[in-house]
Amino acid sequence: MESKVFHHALTIRQDVCIGCSHCMRVCPTEALRVKNGKAELYENKCIDCGECFRVCPTNAIIIEQDDFSKIYNYNYRVALVPSILTGQFSDEITASAVASILLKLGFNEVVEVETSIELLKEEINSYIADKSHSKPVISSFCPAIVRLIQVKFPSLVENIMLLKPPLDITSLYIKKKLQEQGISDNQIGIFYITPCAAKIAAIKSPVGEDKSEVAGVINMNLVYNKVLKSLVQLSETEKGLSSRKDCLIDSSLIWSLTNGEASQVKGRSLAIDGVYNIVEFLEKLENEEISDIDFLELRACDESCAGGVLTTGNRFLTVERLHKRVEANKNLKNFGNRILDYRNFLKSRVHIGEIRPRSMMKLDEDMAKAMKKMERSNRLMCFLPGIDCGSCGAPSCQALAEDIVQGKAAISHCIFLQKTMEQTRKLHPDHSFRIMEKIWGKDRFEKNCNKIDKSKRFH
Amino acid sequence: MAMHFEYKIEGGDFTRAGNASSQVKRTLKQLNVDPKVIKRVVVALYEGEVNIVAHAYHGEIHIDIDTEKIKLALIDQGPGIPNIEQAMEMGFSTATPEVREMGFGAGMGLPNIKKNSDKFRIESEVGVGTKLYIEVYINQ
Secondary structure (H helix, E strand, C coil): CCCCCCCCCEEECCCCCCCCCHHHHHCCCCCEEEECCEEEECCCCCCCCCHHHHHCCCCCEEECCCCHHHHHHCCEEEEEECHHHHHHCCCCCCHHHHHHHHHHCCCCEEEEHHHHHHHHHHHHHHHHHCCCCCCCEECCCCHHHHHHHHHHCHHHHHHECCECCHHHHHHHHHHHHHHHCCCCHHHEEEEEEECCHHHHHHHHCCCCCCCCCCCEEEEHHHHHHHHHHHHCCCCHHHHHCCCCCCCCCCHHHHCCCCCCCCCCCCCCEEEEECHHHHHHHHHHHHCCCCCCCCEEEEECCCCHHHHCCCCCCCHHHHHHHHHHHHHHCCCCCCCCCCHHHHHHHHHCCCECCCCCCCCCCCCCCCHHHHHHHHHHHHHHHHHCCCCCCCCCCCCCHHHHHHHHHCCCCCHHHCHHHHHHHHHCCCCCHHHHHHHHHHHHCHHHHCCCCCCCHHHHHHC | CEEEEEEEEECCCHHHCCHHHHHHHHHHHHCCCCHHHHHHHHHHHHHHHHHHHHHCCEEEEEEEEECCEEEEEEEEECCCCCCHHHHCCCCCCCCCHHHHHCCCCCCCHHHHHHHHCCEEEEEEECCCEEEEEEEEECCC
16 A cells, blocks of 8 residues: 655745745755745655755755754663764764763763664675575665655665665664663663754654664754864863774774765675766666666765765765774774674564555556546647746646646646737736746745845844 | 657667657656556667667657557668577677677567567568567556
């Protein structure tokens, strides 16, 4: 069964949105429209990639997170931290210093997400070696990509690797370890510090899993501020600690960077980052124009998680810092990570259930009806100007045509057709003006030198 | 209810090979056709497209879609196939080394098309061209 409602981490604040259409133009799945002067989200199409969040000039798109104080609902609080958090800060702020600060902020323990990579790597290699799995195996690491494939490339859903991402495996490990120490399940609160919206959506409504072990999500930009603020109170000795035993030191650290997975699994692997690059590649893969690849690492953000929408540090510097961290510790033994002691327990729990396609491209469930709609939409395309100006509130002429045949828009929304209709006196200029006001809001038509600046007060 | 599409293919233009299959793929997705069926159509069509580009001078692709099946007709003007039986064997190829270097011509084309179709017919006349008729059923 395809469910109709999906949890999205992204919401549009109607009171702040000025309907400027920046988000609509960058959405890789054409999930946004402008109506009544505000951006509107087609929920079934959204993959939570966060591209809209990046371009919004008024910060009207917000990424929901749990209130920081929620951590105190639990007696034992674990901060689950992706390694790129430590890459956000300048070189003199070490991973251990960041961990110390998180402890000061109220956590009892800090665990890096990449703790489970050692185990996951083994699992991925045997997954790829299994001949019954469709090749190329597509990594399940990036939740935005899993969703992209579900909605846009349904025939490739069977290629998605049915193994849990590191975040979930590490959570399982933390819970098991703490329970063995006598801490009961409901006392443990694992809080994930997220670099992006897609991970939040994956935790709040997992694909192929029943529920997540993670109790809450805190956005990385919030933690970034808190860490920098607390830094002044940290003693010099705490700052100077180069490597604590519970900080990772091996190449697991670069897993979330571009080529982090592809360079560490066996077989012919390819790493691609950037959602548009991935769409281009998957189009070809779907035609079977590309073959003989064993493993695909696909990440929605440029420079993968280092370029996550909630990161603050420059993504290229983050990448450099993490490589340096691996390099600096390459002669040390990784004595802190005990995850392989739990190999058998975790091995039986790393698999995820079936992932189903939920194509958003279909014009109708019923094929005969879909054909009628397509014919109509093709006819409409003969009249639309084909310049994708977006003045109708849809991202392209094709998107408008498809909206019209699905009853979500009208042909008179096109400014070119309005002109034609005015010339042949089928549409009164007053009426066409009202149509544009309805799409873009009355404010768009008023003289105002600060159309964008006005809303900057929300920054 | 039926839909018809036509595409013209130029021999030797590898840069555009795959255009027809990509467009047909988009159409079939919009028509809510089962992804598995789409995959078979697209793979067969892409192989056929590449065959025309690699071997023929020029060709046409006709696509008919109704609620029961997808019919493809790939008709080219080209050298034709002297021995169809041999051409249908896995791994048999007449492609030039240059074509192989580009990643085409592994001798998988025709057998792969047949494998992905429910109905498959090939007619070829040496010095005239080749006609390929393929049907893929939507509900099995």
